[in-house]
Amino acid sequence: MIIRTVLIALFVGVPLAGQVVAPTAAGYRKEFGTMWTFDAPPLEYWKATYDFAPDQGWLDNIRLASVRLPNCSSSIVSSRGLVLTNHHCARSCIASASPRDTNYNEVGFVASSQADERRCEGLYVDQLQSIDDVTARIRSASRAPTATAQAERRARVIDSIQTACQQSTGLHCQVVTLYQGGMYSLYRYKRYDDVRLVMAPEEGVAFFGGDPDNFTFPRYCLDIALLRIYENGQPLAARNYLRWSSQGAQEGELVFVTGNPGSTGRLLTMAQMEYLRDVVYPENLAAYARQLEVLRAVTKDDPERARRYDNMIFSLANSEKAVTGYRSGLVDPDLMAKKRAFEREFRARIAKDPQLRARYGGAWDAIGAAQRELASFDKAARYRSFAGSQLLAMAGQLVRIPAQSALPDSARLPEYRGQAIERMKRQLTTPAPTDTEVETRLLAAQLAAAKRALPANDPYLQAVLAGRTPEAAARAMIGGTTLSDAAARKALLDGGARAVAASTDPLIVAARKIDPLQRILSTRARRLNALIAAEGEKLGQAIFAAYGTSLPPDATFTLRISDGLVKGYPYNGTLAPYRTSFYGLYGRSAEFAGKPPFHLPARWLTRADSIDLAAPLDFVSTNDIIGGNSGSPVINRNAEVVGVIFDSNIEALPNRFVFTDEVARSVSVHSSGITEALRRVYGAGWVVEELAGR
């Protein structure tokens, strides 16, 4: 499942004006993919490649119809504000709409009519109204002698641009950093915050195949949810919405995905990719595996715990599969050869021009040196921390809050700035159940990993183990702490620095020792990352200088439009069809004897006979997507909905760094499968009528 993950978020600026230049057909470089911004649609490339030339009205309409959820994408699909997204994007909406004794995530929900729709707490939808280039303004206002001072000034000017925009327009305004800071754009959104649940299938069929089938194709998921935007208590009278295709996705046809890809790393240097490949990803994978091992062991024969840790296990397993896939691109010699060739060519272009060389030529080596330095103390920085246990993490906050509160905001650690301390205090004082056994085992696993990774005389190990085995230390600390009690936490918060210093709680004692160790290395890492970001921004500018905007910027969880074809691909020694069928859904369930995660909800079993089993259920296309694109509409040339994105196949994971479309595919629910299920399984004929515009 393509859940949005954040890769690298820190950028520091160096002045050079970006410019919006539409990509040309000739300048198109496949390896950078097709996540185009709406202010630079590649009209010439579309015309040359597909003989497709949409007008501005076509683009404006789909921009306004392709609305963003807090963590996903979606689209308006009727004149009465019906919104299509994924089930996995609407989970908390569905939960909040459920009555006390029922979980609509499990059993599904279909409103009997519009009047029966249920409010989703806290959910909002953002509609992108306009985009303005503010690069020049930000550059000129953020001139300063040092990278740190530049960053401070830039943060201030961005904040003032956003605030002024919000005050003058009443819209939600965001300055988006593109090309690692090579360009800044002001995005203005209209926010709708009355969103109601219309229909959600059972999780069993929305996430059919569960963890194993996640990130794969052939696939058989009805991963949809239908919501409705309300305005002034009435269904939104939508001027811009997408019509429903009567045919759905057809093999070979041109389709567009309009949504909000979260993050990619296609403009990273070789040194940055190697650092991810050799340092970050292996350690992350080991950490996922470590935690999964504990959680699977403790939930194996304990259904209650299994329910409690279900989401955490899913999220870890999902990350493990995704990062394994990302890394597989970085260890693929062919893909890396492409990257190396691009970097060589890029550097050569810069080196040829004395002015460009003077400005940008040193960036690659500077980044390489900083990455090497980061790698040199990565293990120490990783383990000298409050990680491994929720209670230890809380102890860390309790130790730090008094000292950080005393500092002016700009002098605090970044995670203690702005409203962060108030948020932490609220969480720390809210009672929440703690599973001591799980906490102990997770901490023991963390300590054991630290013991393997660090030299025996490392001060962290001496502080937390004090000669004990990891198991004994974890058991003593978790067993001896009172921090699982919210009242105890509140007492420490209220007592301030003095209470913390006097505490003999074993986790507070440990956190006091870890605190300085962690701070030294995190400060050093922050300095190096700021340097990498500043040099990375130079490279973002250099990209313009060398290639213009013919390369789309890395993903930023803002609206993009990606072109692609509906197309099967070679897999498993044979062919994957471009689409699956309801036959396939029932088949895969039968082939695993209907056992979870391949069981089908009851109404699917009783209504099997009324379904056209040959009808399409899911399909694949070559569009360029990544986490954040979940729920994006897939539309044809006529801007009609032919499907909804919900995943990539596993072959597409390396696309994070190098886009390819030989076997990499986006996976969508087919629009015909949606209407077939709505009508035959869910008896939601009225929704089908609305989709059909009747």
Next chain:
Amino acid sequence: MIIRTVLIALFVGVPLAGQVVAPTAAGYRKEFGTMWTFDAPPLEYWKATYDFAPDQGWLDNIRLASVRLPNCSSSIVSSRGLVLTNHHCARSCIASASPRDTNYNEVGFVASSQADERRCEGLYVDQLQSIDDVTARIRSASRAPTATAQAERRARVIDSIQTACQQSTGLHCQVVTLYQGGMYSLYRYKRYDDVRLVMAPEEGVAFFGGDPDNFTFPRYCLDIALLRIYENGQPLAARNYLRWSSQGAQEGELVFVTGNPGSTGRLLTMAQMEYLRDVVYPENLAAYARQLEVLRAVTKDDPERARRYDNMIFSLANSEKAVTGYRSGLVDPDLMAKKRAFEREFRARIAKDPQLRARYGGAWDAIGAAQRELASFDKAARYRSFAGSQLLAMAGQLVRIPAQSALPDSARLPEYRGQAIERMKRQLTTPAPTDTEVETRLLAAQLAAAKRALPANDPYLQAVLAGRTPEAAARAMIGGTTLSDAAARKALLDGGARAVAASTDPLIVAARKIDPLQRILSTRARRLNALIAAEGEKLGQAIFAAYGTSLPPDATFTLRISDGLVKGYPYNGTLAPYRTSFYGLYGRSAEFAGKPPFHLPARWLTRADSIDLAAPLDFVSTNDIIGGNSGSPVINRNAEVVGVIFDSNIEALPNRFVFTDEVARSVSVHSSGITEALRRVYGAGWVVEELAGR
């Protein structure tokens, strides 16, 4: 599809008596697989691994029930001589049983009753009666000063053993070379040559998914045919047959495959494997691709040619997929590391014992040197030949037959010994249509490849191209020859050496020049291969000396019993179930819009409603099989049929050299799928009753 292919067939002897020692549990080495002979069943290993201890009666019964077809395996499955095998094993039987205006391969056939069964021309079934160790006799009778003389003597003693056995018993007798000559066994078969067709499905469902799905799983083929053995005009009253399981294969259960694996190369040395990996397979793959390119181009818009070359294209595509898979094992660093580790250990065991070292210690280096020498002239040997065109091959025979006929049998080239010349003469004088355009294109492709591979001054290129382009040369030779006329060929045959020498036919002229070039290199290669075979036999003996028979011998298209488990596996980022379903069959057909090779025969479409779509169709198990095993029964502990082998998955192809069972699987038709189809689709209830023993 696991069609039998022959890898290496030449062996020369060195005396040391082999001995039949049953493999032990402790001595079992997984990488050598589980193709056990019936005279050395691994009883101790079965007992330790599965707690399974069959008695001799169990073994004798399944040996006698597991009968061999000329090129496949099969089994007797009723007391009235019903035989189960694959559709693809019975193709020529089915064709010969078809009336003039109908092809049962296409439309299927179901006898309405036993009286309606149709005779298959030329088909016979061999039943293994007994196995005797004749190693000592062959060794003592084949002592001679040189390898060549040894080989001659051994061939004579083998021939006399076989003849004497046949005369005294009336059985078909064959001396089988095991362990590359480390052991010789006399196999005695009872041959049944009245075999009739009972039932065959349409090829569309027997080979559903065609080339693309070939060698893969999940799979949806009803690849079966039912035959019946007749004796004295009556159905065989079978004393030994396999009962039909009422349940069929169950997930996780122990199953055995009893059949005739064709050839494996697990006892080859590293040098031999590297030679296949780096020299033989790449050239073979290039040759398959070259021919497929021509044949696909000429048949693309020409249905008549498509029909004519259909089998040739299938066979080339099948070989291409298989060899690609075999090679993928040889380029897999992990698999090769296993082989290297074994060879190191094996060599160390031999080196430790002075006597063994003196006898066998030099074999590896001798083989390595010979392989290197073969590699040094491989390209010349490959292209200085009559390959590339059927007509050129006939020209080569016409040039050689007069000279070879004049020599004593033992002095002839091997392919002209025995009855070969008479057979060639018959074929040469039989009229057969020639497709001049296809011949020209294939020859041009061959010449172009030769031009790329050989230096410009190579005498072969000078002889065949004579300065022309490959296309011009091919067009001139094929256009100018009269050899497509059987009468012209007969005239040259009748005219003898004088007529051949006088001919100005351009193919005869070319063949006269190629003849000596080819002979020099093929003689040199034969000498080196004999040396490799002689050294290989030493290693076969050394295997005994070091390991006993705890390692099963390489496959020899003789009866073996392999143990395994019914078990799914990880694939495509998710899980493959242990079995597929009829739902899956209809799904895959629908997902490719019913286009060939995913179309379903008419009766499958009309009778879909009467089938239990959730019933199992195909399944996988970890049994050790290879080409020749097609049609083998899969039986459970009770010797009941639970399925019939018809393929491996693509992950199993590297098993040719190193057996693994993490993801490698045998693919079978499930016995319940067979009875479901017989009853619901084919209306063959009487056959189901017979299978059930009623």
